[in-house]
Amino acid sequence: MSIDNAVRRVRDLIGERLSTSPSVLDLHGQNESYYAPTPPDAVATPHSTEEVAAIVKICGEEDCPIVAWGTGTSLEGHALAFNGGICLDLMEMNKVLEVHPEDMDAVVQPGVTRERLNEELRATGLFFPVDPGANASLGGMAATRASGTTAVRYGTMRENVLALEVVLADGRIIRTGSRARKSSSGYDLTKLMIGSEGTLGIITELTLRLQGQPESITAAVCAFPTLDAAVTTVIETIQSGVPMARIEILDPVSIRAVNISGDMTLPEKPHLFIEFHGSQAGAKEQAETFGEIAAGNGCEGFEWSANQEERNRLWHARHNFYYASLKLQPGCRALSTDVCVPISRLAEALLETAEEVREAGLTAPIIGHVGDGNFHVGFLIDPERPETLETAKRLTHSMNRRALRLGGTVTGEHGVGFGKKPYMTEEHGEGYAVMAEIKRALDPKNILNPGKVVDIN
Amino acid sequence: MSIDNAVRRVRDLIGERLSTSPSVLDLHGQNESYYAPTPPDAVATPHSTEEVAAIVKICGEEDCPIVAWGTGTSLEGHALAFNGGICLDLMEMNKVLEVHPEDMDAVVQPGVTRERLNEELRATGLFFPVDPGANASLGGMAATRASGTTAVRYGTMRENVLALEVVLADGRIIRTGSRARKSSSGYDLTKLMIGSEGTLGIITELTLRLQGQPESITAAVCAFPTLDAAVTTVIETIQSGVPMARIEILDPVSIRAVNISGDMTLPEKPHLFIEFHGSQAGAKEQAETFGEIAAGNGCEGFEWSANQEERNRLWHARHNFYYASLKLQPGCRALSTDVCVPISRLAEALLETAEEVREAGLTAPIIGHVGDGNFHVGFLIDPERPETLETAKRLTHSMNRRALRLGGTVTGEHGVGFGKKPYMTEEHGEGYAVMAEIKRALDPKNILNPGKVVDIN
Numbered sequence: 041m042s043i044d045n046a047v048r049r050v051r052d053l054i055g056e057r058l059s060t061s062p063s064v065l066d067l068h069g070q071n072e073s074y075y076a077p078t079p080p081d082a083v084a085t086p087h088s089t090e091e092v093a094a095i096v097k098i099c100g101e102e103d104c105p106i107v108a109w110g111t112g113t114s115l116e117g118h119a120l121a122f123n124g125g126i127c128l129d130l131m132e133m134n135k136v137l138e139v140h141p142e143d144m145d146a147v148v149q150p151g152v153t154r155e156r157l158n159e160e161l162r163a164t165g166l167f168f169p170v171d172p173g174a175n176a177s178l179g180g181m182a183a184t185r186a187s188g189t190t191a192v193r194y195g196t197m198r199e200n201v202l203a204l205e206v207v208l209a210d211g212r213i214i215r216t217g218s219r220a221r222k223s224s225s226g227y228d229l230t231k232l233m234i235g236s237e238g239t240l241g242i243i244t245e246l247t248l249r250l251q252g253q254p255e256s257i258t259a260a261v262c263a264f265p266t267l268d269a270a271v272t273t274v275i276e277t278i279q280s281g282v283p284m285a286r287i288e289i290l291d292p293v294s295i296r297a298v299n300i301s302g303d304m305t306l307p308e309k310p311h312l313f314i315e316f317h318g319s320q321a322g323a324k325e326q327a328e329t330f331g332e333i334a335a336g337n338g339c340e341g342f343e344w345s346a347n348q349e350e351r352n353r354l355w356h357a358r359h360n361f362y363y364a365s366l367k368l369q370p371g372c373r374a375l376s377t378d379v380c381v382p383i384s385r386l387a388e389a390l391l392e393t394a395e396e397v398r399e400a401g402l403t404a405p406i407i408g409h410v411g412d413g414n415f416h417v418g419f420l421i422d423p424e425r426p427e428t429l430e431t432a433k434r435l436t437h438s439m440n441r442r443a444l445r446l447g448g449t450v451t452g453e454h455g456v457g458f459g460k461k462p463y464m465t466e467e468h469g470e471g472y473a474v475m476a477e478i479k480r481a482l483d484p485k486n487i488l489n490p491g492k493v494v495d496i497n
Numbered sequence: 498m499s500i501d502n503a504v505r506r507v508r509d510l511i512g513e514r515l516s517t518s519p520s521v522l523d524l525h526g527q528n529e530s531y532y533a534p535t536p537p538d539a540v541a542t543p544h545s546t547e548e549v550a551a552i553v554k555i556c557g558e559e560d561c562p563i564v565a566w567g568t569g570t571s572l573e574g575h576a577l578a579f580n581g582g583i584c585l586d587l588m589e590m591n592k593v594l595e596v597h598p599e600d601m602d603a604v605v606q607p608g609v610t611r612e613r614l615n616e617e618l619r620a621t622g623l624f625f626p627v628d629p630g631a632n633a634s635l636g637g638m639a640a641t642r643a644s645g646t647t648a649v650r651y652g653t654m655r656e657n658v659l660a661l662e663v664v665l666a667d668g669r670i671i672r673t674g675s676r677a678r679k680s681s682s683g684y685d686l687t688k689l690m691i692g693s694e695g696t697l698g699i700i701t702e703l704t705l706r707l708q709g710q711p712e713s714i715t716a717a718v719c720a721f722p723t724l725d726a727a728v729t730t731v732i733e734t735i736q737s738g739v740p741m742a743r744i745e746i747l748d749p750v751s752i753r754a755v756n757i758s759g760d761m762t763l764p765e766k767p768h769l770f771i772e773f774h775g776s777q778a779g780a781k782e783q784a785e786t787f788g789e790i791a792a793g794n795g796c797e798g799f800e801w802s803a804n805q806e807e808r809n810r811l812w813h814a815r816h817n818f819y820y821a822s823l824k825l826q827p828g829c830r831a832l833s834t835d836v837c838v839p840i841s842r843l844a845e846a847l848l849e850t851a852e853e854v855r856e857a858g859l860t861a862p863i864i865g866h867v868g869d870g871n872f873h874v875g876f877l878i879d880p881e882r883p884e885t886l887e888t889a890k891r892l893t894h895s896m897n898r899r900a901l902r903l904g905g906t907v908t909g910e911h912g913v914g915f916g917k918k919p920y921m922t923e924e925h926g927e928g929y930a931v932m933a934e935i936k937r938a939l940d941p942k943n944i945l946n947p948g949k950v951v952d953i954n
Contacts, residue, residue, distance in 0.1 A: 140839070140841065141736070142732055142736075142839075142840065142841035143839040143840055143841050144735065144736070145839070165736070184681055185680075185681040185685075186681070187679060191679060195656070196679050198679070198685070198688075199652070199656060208931070212927050212930075213927070214925075214926065214927045214928040214931060215925075215926060215928060216925075216928055218904055218905055218906050218924075219839040219904045219905070220837040220838055220839060220869075220870055220871075220900075220904070220905040220906045220909065221648075221837065221839075221840070221868075221869040221870055221871070221909075222644060222648060222653050222655070222837055222869050222871060222909050222910065223642075223837060223906035223908065223909060224641055224642040224643070224692055224906075224908045224909065224910050224911060224912040224913070225906045225907055225908050225912075225913060225917065225920075225921070225924055225925070226692070226913055226921055226924075226925060226928075226929070226932050226950055226951065227689060227692065227693055227697070227932045227935060227936075227950070227951075228642075228655070228685075228688045228689060228691065228692055229925075229928055229931060229932070231655075231685045231688035231689070232684060232685060232688070232689055232935075234685065235681055235683070235684065235685055236684055240684070252735075252736055252737070252738040254738060255738065275599055278601065278709075279598070279599075279601070279622070279709055280709070281709040281711060281712060281775075281776075283740075318738075318779075319738075319782060319786075321778060321779075321782055322775075322778075322779055322782060325776060325778055325779060329776075380677040380678065380679055380680060381677055382597070382599075382600040382602070382676040382677060382678075383599065383600055383678070384597065384599035384600050411678075412677075412678040412679050413677055413678055414677075414678070414679060443677075447675055447676045447677070448675055448676070448677040449675050449677045449680035449681075449682045450682055451680065451681045451682050452677065452678075452679050452680060452681065453679065453681050454681060455681040455682075456681070456682060456683055460682065463682075464682070464683055467675075467682055467683075468671075468672075468673075468682070468683060468686075469671065469672060470669050470670070470671045471671040471672060471673055471683075471686055472683070473669075474665070474671060474686060474939070475683050475684045475686070477938045477939065478684060478689075478935060478938060478939075479684075480938065481934045481935060481937065481938035482931070482934065482935075493683055493684070494683065494684075
């Protein structure tokens with residue numbers, strides 16, 4: 041039993057689609073956070089569920105770790121092979137298998153990216169709403185329970201995956217859920233797999249809920265005198281029942297990044313970026329209600345835009361925020377982290393975080409999916425000054441503890457991976473032991489993405 | 498180790514709140530379906546999570562089955578003590594513990610009923626949307642993953658429970674989730690417990706998402722020449738993006754029941770009952786769009802009602818449908834079952850079912866949450882003619898098989914309990930074995946509601 045044996049046997053199975061070339065290994069050892077490159081022992085590129093099952097079975101027999109890989113854009117070291125083993129690159133399982141316009145669902149392989157799916161859907165009048173910053177693979181998005189800017193209206197991956205096909209640690213293939221919109225038929229294995237980060241099974245197929253493309257989209261940008269005023273505006277808007285499609289908060293440092301990256305000239309103040317979806321009259325009415333609430337909270341420089349080009353530029357800058365923020369300090373890397381709190385505590389969480397960042401003398405844009413109480417900090421790390429990484433880690437620790445103190449969670453959408461594991465006991469108490477019991481039941485040899493989410497040894 | 502010992506020890510713990518009086522036992526052995534009364538050995542009425550934990554611990558030590566009890570309105574024998582043991586009546590844990598209007602959530606004990614919660618919320622401008630037919634307890638609703646008429650707009654219990662407190666089989670108390678709107682922090686234990694029907698843990702506290710009371714509600718009733726025309730109307734309305742709050746389909750037999758029970762005079766044809774929530778202008782616009790689509794599908798006798806009294810009468814008749822249907826044949830009981838299919842297959846499922854019912858000569862109203870592809874059949878059973886029960890069981894079997902053949906599930910919202918267990922292997926395949934593995938990991942002695950959902954011995 042050894043990793044070497046596993047690699048040999050998988051090569052026998054899939055030939056050249058098992059690679060040990062240094063450049064391929066390096067590529068699959070990279071990440072978008074601060075972790076050092078961690079190449080796996082081999083990279084396998086399966087083309088079917090049956091191949092995935094056969095590979096996992098071999099890995100089980102050989103006690104070889106197996107780590108699923110999509111676009112490599114996760115932020116907490118999820119897909120790094122810290123224990124070596126085989127990286128399972130699912131990006132060649134990338135077919136949109138079925139689209140059912142009447143049922144508003146689609147069946148896809150895990151290597152389809154969210155943008156690819158939406159391109160394929162364009163002519164149907166439907167779209168898939170979940171939009172993390174990266175153009176991530178849908179398999180990876182399900183595995184990390186990803187969300188993004190539209191979760192406030194359409195939900196996260198949790199609400200938008202109807203069914204999965206999953207390969208278990210012993211090579212069994214199961215199908216969870218169905219194309220029915222709802223079910224009370226037994227334990228919710230779909231939701232158990234979503235967010236399990238490849239530690240309970242490998243997702244080989246997804247059935248996704250789709251949404252109708254809105255008839256009309258209206259967007260706005262507005263500046264506020266304080267973060268508090270911006271958050272209050274959001275709370276009052278939600279309470280008024282206006283179904284915002286997107287509502288993002290950006291602190292002044294974030295605005296600077298967006299200005300640089302998007303070639304814009306927004307004032308360096310707290311901002312809300314908002315979008316409304318609906319009928320022509322509906323989107324307009326929502327926008328007007330919002331405008332009144334914002335004005336009541338001291339909003340300045342309110343700007344509407346039903347113009348698609350302008351809107352695209354705005355959201356493009358927002359979506360590329362991670363990359364934009366890197367431009368604030370050329371040559372730097374980022375430690376990007378996220379927490380989520382009840383929205384009534386969001387202003388407090390944001391302000392205390394901003395104050396700590398200021399005191400520490402770091403540059404760290406703060407940006408949030410404010411409708412969900414979820415926000416991100418991108419601590420900029422100077423590779424020449426290792427103390428900046430240490431400071432960023434200290435501030436991240438402080439953010440996590442604060443989120444828990446305020447009744448929230450240490451990650452709203454990035455996931456646990458390796459980086460958030462130290463907070464699991466504090467967040468979940470005895471529930472963390474229950475997660476380990478489930479992991480032990482489904483993967484007793486701990487071959488699936490070992491060392492992530494939960495330890496069982 | 499024995500049930501008798503457990504009963505004695507629980508009496509030592511909670512005194513008179515452990516009852517073995519025949520009338521109390523009988524009351525906790527009843528159900529609203531066709532199962533014979535099945536009284537437990539004792540009924541314990543805890544007042545706190547700690548008491549629940551202590552009772553469960555005793556039951557574990559004594560190998561005594563323990564079945565949680567709410568309002569006793571489940572339909573698949575969920576709460577019947579088929580293996581004897583202690584019935585845990587949670588209806589005296591019935592406090593609304595916290596309401597957070599800014600965060601639009603509430604923390605409740607499991608014995609609070611949905612109507613009680615909404616009464617307490619009235620002044621806040623918020624409401625809890627999930628509305629199964631019965632005025633069920635919120636703990637029971639979570640345990641069975643209940644939904645109702647508003648799921649098409651607001652989701653089921655799955656989407657509306659943020660966090661739980663749960664007592665596990667060994668007496669440990671865990672908290673799953675938090676008041677944050679979303680989280681990627683570890684396995685989704687909240688969703689694992691929702692729908693587990695008391696077989697993985699006893700829910701002792703729930704944190705629920707609330708919704709803003711809509712500014713305006715518009716309702717309509719319209720008759721269609723065929724079930725098919727009604728279903729097509731719904732599909733087209735959903736595709737048009739109109740956010741219906743409720744959309745129910747009723748077959749002619751159901752209309753007869755509603756007419757009798759609600760003192761109404763609707764024509765005995767397939768009907769849709771619809772409701773729109775929104776701003777004044779929004780609800781009106783939605784209603785108009787719907788009206789055009791319905792007219793295009795041959796809708797007859799379209800009737801709007803923004804009048805609250807009329808609307809209440811209509812929905813009251815719908816909500817009391819189960820009891821209304823019993824009036825079609827005085828003295829009868831009902832075997833009420835539900836399935837859920839992709840909406841594109843709904844017309845087929847409904848028509849084939851109706852045809853089979855007609856051929857068999859039974860009376861069985863068919864009613865559906867058509868926006869979700871979920872429908873119910875209430876087979877009327879004449880206690881004097883046992884063959885009617887046998888026929889109803891045969892037709893139920895046929896419905897379940899049909900739902901699976903059409904890509905659906907054998908239960909959209911009633912749950913598995915005892916009655917749907919025979920279909921679990923066909924529906925879930927190897928996934929059903931995974932459910933057993935999870936049950937075995939969390940309740941190795943099988944004391945929590947044994948014999949329901951999944952067997953592990």
